[in-house]
Structures are given as structure tokens and as C-alpha cells.
Amino acid sequence: MYYVPHEKLDIKWTSKDSFVLSLPWVSMEIDVAEEDKDWIKDATEHLQKFASNQNVQKFIKELKDYPVFYIQPRSMKEFEGKDLQACPEIDVDCSTPHRFVESFGCEIEDNLRKDILPAWTWDREKILSKARIPNTDLYDPISFVTYLICYRLEWENTTWSGQDGFGQFMERLLKKDEDKFFQVIGWISRQSWYVTTESCQAMEPALTHFEKGRDWINHFIHDEAGHYKFMEQVFEDIELNKEDFPVEDGTKWLLAAHKKTAMISPLTFSAMINLFEAAYYEGQDPISRVIKLSSKPHAARGFDLHYKINQEHRHCDMPVNLATCLAPQTYTHALLTLSLFELTLNFLDKMEEQLAKDYEVT
Numbered sequence: 001m002y003y004v005p006h007e008k009l010d011i012k013w014t015s016k017d018s019f020v021l022s023l024p025w026v027s028m029e030i031d032v033a034e035e036d037k038d039w040i041k042d043a044t045e046h047l048q049k050f051a052s053n054q055n056v057q058k059f060i061k062e063l064k065d066y067p068v069f070y071i072q073p074r075s076m077k078e079f080e081g082k083d084l085q086a087c088p089e090i091d092v093d094c095s096t097p098h099r100f101v102e103s104f105g106c107e108i109e110d111n112l113r114k115d116i117l118p119a120w121t122w123d124r125e126k127i128l129s130k131a132r133i134p135n136t137d138l139y140d141p142i143s144f145v146t147y148l149i150c151y152r153l154e155w156e157n158t159t160w161s162g163q164d165g166f167g168q169f170m171e172r173l174l175k176k177d178e179d180k181f182f183q184v185i186g187w188i189s190r191q192s193w194y195v196t197t198e199s200c201q202a203m204e205p206a207l208t209h210f211e212k213g214r215d216w217i218n219h220f221i222h223d224e225a226g227h228y229k230f231m232e233q234v235f236e237d238i239e240l241n242k243e244d245f246p247v248e249d250g251t252k253w254l255l256a257a258h259k260k261t262a263m264i265s266p267l268t269f270s271a272m273i274n275l276f277e278a279a280y281y282e283g284q285d286p287i288s289r290v291i292k293l294s295s296k297p298h299a300a301r302g303f304d305l306h307y308k309i310n311q312e313h314r315h316c317d318m319p320v321n322l323a324t325c326l327a328p329q330t331y332t333h334a335l336l337t338l339s340l341f342e343l344t345l346n347f348l349d350k351m352e353e354q355l356a357k358d359y360e361v362t
């Protein structure tokens with residue numbers, strides 16, 4: 001498999017032995033050892049034009065824990081002889097967000113309907129073009145998922161929560177009104193409690209409908225089981241009752257939609273795990289970071305332990321691990337995935353923005 005550096009990946013040498021690597025969603029300074037200088041220089045010079053250059057491949061491999069690349073679509077030949085999950089027949093109308101919601105057949109709360117997008121805005125053709133298998137109208141599931149993860153990050157960068165609106169709101173709130181701050185932590189923990197309580201049974205149908213991915217799915221379900229206890233720990237530490245906080249309609253949608261995909265689309269099911277996990281790890285959970293600035297820093301424990309497991313067990317790689325079990329994908333399944341991502345991410349963004357409005361202190 002070939003890595004393709006993301007088209008927005010930019011390298012700037014800041015001195016003879018260090019450079020800054022940046023994308024709209026990640027930036028890091030990297031020091032280069034003397035013995036690596038030659039090949040890294042060569043790689044950074046050929047990054048965009050000659051992705052197949054050996055040094056470029058070696059360079060991206062070193063960075064493969066970060067969302068800075070996608071996988072070049074394989075040829076049909078490369079799928080031959082492998083025991084892969086085929087695409088089931090589905091009938092979902094993805095032409096507009098409203099038609100999508102109606103035909104997807106997943107329960108949606110009336111209140112959430114007002115947040116359904118009026119029209120799609122994502123550049124679907126661009127995403128699909130990165131995954132199209134040469135001379136076919138099929139898509140490489142690994143290319144699709146790896147590029148989609150980058151696209152999500154790029155899109156989030158333009159949204160309120162992606163521009164750290166939420167992190168800044170939390171810090172402001174902590175300074176002005178710590179009681180309200182812990183109310184918001186309670187709200188977050190309640191959503192997370194619901195997700196961790198429901199996610200295992202939501203994934204279970206995939207054990208039968210996505211048989212070729214069964215080992216990974218089983219492993220993942222076991223890894224996630226019981227994680228609601230981390231959130232119960234948080235409620236104890238902040239001395240609040242989880243029952244006092246609502247499970248939001250968007251959170252319920254997220255789980256119900258994942259369960260639906262477990263039954264109808266192995267591709268969408270695999271990709272959607274990305275919505276539950278961090279895209280990559282930055283050393284610290286963002287919620288834990290703000291809790292540690294408060295008078296109850298020990299309440300960060302639940303978030304820290306959960307983050308540590310996700311990080312050590314590389315949960316962010318699950319969508320790609322599962323995609324390795326998939327056969328070439330049809331347009332219908334790729335489109336279903338894009339529709340569900342765009343719709344759900346908008347729900348989640350609006351949900352956080354609304355929370356900030358409800359609790360903002362001026």
C-alpha cells in the first residue's frame with residue numbers, strides 16, 4: 001500500500017536541522033538527526049509531486065500515527081483472492097439531508113429535526129475521487145476512510161468547536177463561575193456515560209452483518225465494555241448526580257445511527273467509529289486539561305484513564321483496521337457514509353454551541 005501525503009501538508013525548514021510540518025488541523029516541529037538529514041531533505045522536496053518516491057514513503061511511514069496522509073487506491077487485482085466483506089444491497093436516498101433522514105430509517109427526536117442541514121455542503125466529488133479504484137466505479141475502503149478522517153478534521157477547523165470555541169468557553173466559565181463549570185462537566189460526562197453505556201450493544205449487530213471483521217469488532221467491544229464506570233467516577237468526584245443531566249437528542253442519534261450502520265453498511269459502520277474516538281492523540285484529553293485548572297483536579301482522573309486506554313490500544317486506528325476487511329465499495333455505501341458524517345457532525349457541533357449559549361456567563 002502506498003501513502004499519499006495530504007495535499008495540504010506543508011513543510012517549512014526553520015533551521016538546518018529542524019522543520020515545521022503543518023496542516024490546517026495539526027502542526028508539529030520536528031528535529032532531524034544528522035544521519036537522517038539526506039533522506040528527509042529528499043522526502044520533503046518530493047512530497048507533493050512524487051509520492052511514490054521511496055524517501056517520501058519512508059517519511060510518511062514515520063508519521064503514520066498522525067492524520068497527515070491517505071492510502072492510494074489499490075487496483076482491483078490487489079483485492080483478488082482475499083476473503084473480504086462484500087457490499088450488501090441498500091436503498092437509502094442521499095440526495096438531500098431531509099430525504100436521507102427519512103430513508104435511512106433511524107429514529108430521530110422531533111427536536112433534532114430543526115438541526116437537519118438544508119443542503120449538503122461537503123465536497124463529495126473530491127473525497128470520492130481520492131478513493132476511486134482506477135477504471136471502475138468502485139472505491140477502495142482504506143483510501144476512503146483515511147481521506148475521510150482528514151476531511152473531517154479539515155471541515156471541523158471551520159466550525160465553532162473545531163476552532164477551540166468549546167475549550168475557550170470552558171476556560172472562561174471556570175474563571176467566572178466554577179459551579180456552572182462543573183455543571184457543564186456534568187453535562188459532558190452524562191453524554192459520555194450514555195455513549196459508553198450503549199456503544200457495545202449498538203455494535204453487536206455488526207458481529208453478524210460484518211462477519212469478516214468479526215475478530216476486530218469483538219476485540220473492540222471487549223475493549224470498550226464497562227467504560228461508563230470512568231464517567232461514574234467523574235460524577236462522584238464532582239459531587240453531582242448524573243440523573244440531573246439530560247442525554248441530548250444528538251447523543252441519542254449518534255448511537256442509534258451507529259447501530260443502524262452495524263446492520264446495513266460495514267463501510268459506514270467502520271468509518272463511524274472515528275466519531276467516537278480521537279483522530280490522534282496529543283498527550284492529554286482536552287476536558288481533563290481544563291478540569292485540572294479547577295479546584296477539583298482529581299475529577300480529571302476518569303477522563304485520563306479513559307484516554308489512556310484509547311491511546312494505548314490505538315482506538316483511533318479501528319476504522320482503518322476494519323476497512324482492511326472490506327471489498328471494494330459501491331458508490332451507494334460511500335455516499336451513505338459521507339451523508340451520515342456530514343449530518344451527524346453538524347448535530348454534534350450545534351449541540352456544543354447550544355450548551356455554551358445556555359451556560360455562558362457575561
Ligand SMILES: [Fe+2]
Pocket residue numbers: 224277310315
Ligand atoms: Fe475507545
